[in-house]
Amino acid sequence: xxxxxxxxxxxxxxxxxxxxxxxxxxxxxxxxxxxxxxxxxxxxxxxxxxxxxxxxxxxxxxxxxxxxxxxxxxxxxxxxxxxxxxxxxxxxxxxxxxxxxxxxxxxxxxxxxxxxxxxxxxxxxxxxxxxxxxxxxxxxxxxxxxxxxxxxxxxxxxxxxxxxxxxxxxxxxxxxxxxxxxxxxxxxxxxxxxxxxxxxxxxxxxxxxxxxxxxxxxxxxxxxxxxxxxxxxxxxxxxxxxxxxxxxxxxxxxxxxxxxxxxxxxxxxxxxxxxxxxxxxxxxxxxxxxxxxxxxxxxxxxxxxxxxxxxxxxxxxxxxxxxxxxxxxxxxxxxxxxxxxxxxxxxxxxxxxxxxxxx
Amino acid sequence: xxxxxxxxxxxxxxxxxxxxxxxxxxxxxxxxxxxxxxxxxxxxxxxxxxxxxxxxxxxxxxxxxxxxxxxxxxxxxxxxxxxxxxxxxxxxxxxxxxxxxxxxxxxxxxxxxxxxxxxxxxxxxxxxxxxxxxxxxxxxxxxxxxxxxxxxxxxxxxxxxxxxxxxxxxxxxxxxxxxxxxxxxxxxxxxxxxxxxxxxxxxxxxxxxxxxxxxxxxxxxxxxxxxxxxxxxxxxxxxxxxxxxxxxxxxxxxxxxxxxxxxxxxxxxxxxxx
Numbered sequence: 001x002x003x004x005x006x007x008x009x010x011x012x013x014x015x016x017x018x019x020x021x022x023x024x025x026x027x028x029x030x031x032x033x034x035x036x037x038x039x040x041x042x043x044x045x046x047x048x049x050x051x052x053x054x055x056x057x058x059x060x061x062x063x064x065x066x067x068x069x070x071x072x073x074x075x076x077x078x079x080x081x082x083x084x085x086x087x088x089x090x091x092x093x094x095x096x097x098x099x100x101x102x103x104x105x106x107x108x109x110x111x112x113x114x115x116x117x118x119x120x121x122x123x124x125x126x127x128x129x130x131x132x133x134x135x136x137x138x139x140x141x142x143x144x145x146x147x148x149x150x151x152x153x154x155x156x157x158x159x160x161x162x163x164x165x166x167x168x169x170x171x172x173x174x175x176x177x178x179x180x181x182x183x184x185x186x187x188x189x190x191x192x193x194x195x196x197x198x199x200x201x202x203x204x205x206x207x208x209x210x211x212x213x214x215x216x217x218x219x220x221x222x223x224x225x226x227x228x229x230x231x232x233x234x235x236x237x238x239x240x241x242x243x244x245x246x247x248x249x250x251x252x253x254x255x256x257x258x259x260x261x262x263x264x265x266x267x268x269x270x271x272x273x274x275x276x277x278x279x280x281x282x283x284x285x286x287x288x289x290x291x292x293x294x295x296x297x298x299x300x301x302x303x304x305x306x307x308x309x310x311x312x313x314x315x316x317x318x319x320x321x322x323x324x325x326x327x328x329x330x331x332x333x334x335x336x337x338x339x340x341x342x343x344x345x346x347x348x349x350x351x352x353x354x355x356x357x358x359x
Numbered sequence: 360x361x362x363x364x365x366x367x368x369x370x371x372x373x374x375x376x377x378x379x380x381x382x383x384x385x386x387x388x389x390x391x392x393x394x395x396x397x398x399x400x401x402x403x404x405x406x407x408x409x410x411x412x413x414x415x416x417x418x419x420x421x422x423x424x425x426x427x428x429x430x431x432x433x434x435x436x437x438x439x440x441x442x443x444x445x446x447x448x449x450x451x452x453x454x455x456x457x458x459x460x461x462x463x464x465x466x467x468x469x470x471x472x473x474x475x476x477x478x479x480x481x482x483x484x485x486x487x488x489x490x491x492x493x494x495x496x497x498x499x500x501x502x503x504x505x506x507x508x509x510x511x512x513x514x515x516x517x518x519x520x521x522x523x524x525x526x527x528x529x530x531x532x533x534x535x536x537x538x539x540x541x542x543x544x545x546x547x548x549x550x551x552x553x554x555x556x557x558x559x560x561x562x563x564x565x566x567x568x569x570x571x572x573x574x575x576x577x578x579x580x581x582x583x584x585x586x587x588x589x590x591x592x593x594x595x596x597x598x599x600x601x602x603x604x605x606x607x608x609x610x611x612x613x614x615x616x617x618x619x620x621x622x623x624x625x626x627x628x629x630x631x632x633x
Binding site: 071072073074075076077078082133134135136137138139141142145146149 | 482483484486487488491492494495496497498499500503504505506507510512526530576
């Protein structure tokens, strides 16, 4: 009997697309809208999973912009401690779209520069990028001067990029009541003190998330010298929440958060031809992987998971031939877990929520 | 009364001081000099193990000395003096002989240096913004930079192109300072920073703050010998032209004046007969 599913390809059916032979249909999970060429100037940002993407792109000689590079003479193992080499500028992790849009607005001069200093001993931590200076700043004036320089670098990045790759991480955040600034991490986790009178918890819904992403695109269009919007590749971080500040189970909170981000990405893609979505979340959460794409803590993405995501990316966006990369066909096999070790830890403020509290 | 020992340990900048010391005597003091070229100092710190031998001294334990000497077989004659220096270290690996309690140790140019690339600008209320090659950096980040505040992250030639830097080996001169500090009780340890001899513009204030920050951060027992302003061009902060010797180094007159300054600092004003 004829029905509308009769002639659909195997990847449209759960049995053949997921349960059986999932590796051969994995590439079809990514419905690629545009290509990224090795010569395209790329800027990366996002939650800590975005650091994997940055590393892989660098490793495969994509034209990744770094306008706030580590100073010459700083030992390589210190780069990430000081927030260098993680992304295209020293913004650290940007977990929410709202954080991205406020950074963009400050960089383009559409929002006054907000300085939120947190005290730690006799030093000051920039609450908007708390992990970039392990020993903090000597004074608020120094912190402010560094922030101004950073915003200049960010503006430069936003003006020059051809492709922006953004990893959507969280919907939950803490907002400074006075300035309205959204923080990457709650006060008291890295530095500062938690004072409910100074900050309030927010859990951005679909409307607010979409609005922030739309505002980001508009800012780019209005302020880039070329008056165009670059290609934007969104992805959703597969990394679950370390903890939720809602009154629900962390699993439920994670699923809702990721669902909001995923829907926002899909909607933005529908609305804008220059926006695409890459399925990091889908690949890592793939049921056929049976959790092997996660480490033992069931949160961190395993080396095999990262490898599988990035191999899929690289098959769709082949790097320069000169590098000699030959992505394996289909998904990575479990052999990769012994062949490929992703040994570098990620810089992730959210992880610190797992720390036992003092006293 | 036993003579007080003043032990100088350092790079090629030690020579001018040693020459000046031959010309004078310091009452109740014995001046000792141990020179290790800066390229060799980096190599030894990174590859050798420092052995403190109680009552004897401090010596290097270098694994695979043949491999080190082989480096020079592949290099031109320019490096022959350094090969001789290495051979000397290999035959006599004692860096410092026994130091009596209460001795003075002066580290000369121990990679705690002045760079024309470091500047600071006032931010008001006694606060400063530091820039290195125009990039704003905190004192914490600056203190990690190679060859600026005692740390290093690579060799220089002839070793740079011939031997891999050991990422697990020592990479700070303050490990040596600490080892020396363990040799005897009540040592007084100082750092002498050789000034710039190229006529570069040096921000002395920025360096002073950085170097003090570094000493505090690593809880070093060291003290900085104050910058000898009277030997420097006030316009640039580098050594007066009349004190320049071979490229990058001070001449004999500088050595004499610098030794004078150092002794004043480490012993107080009592310099003994001239």
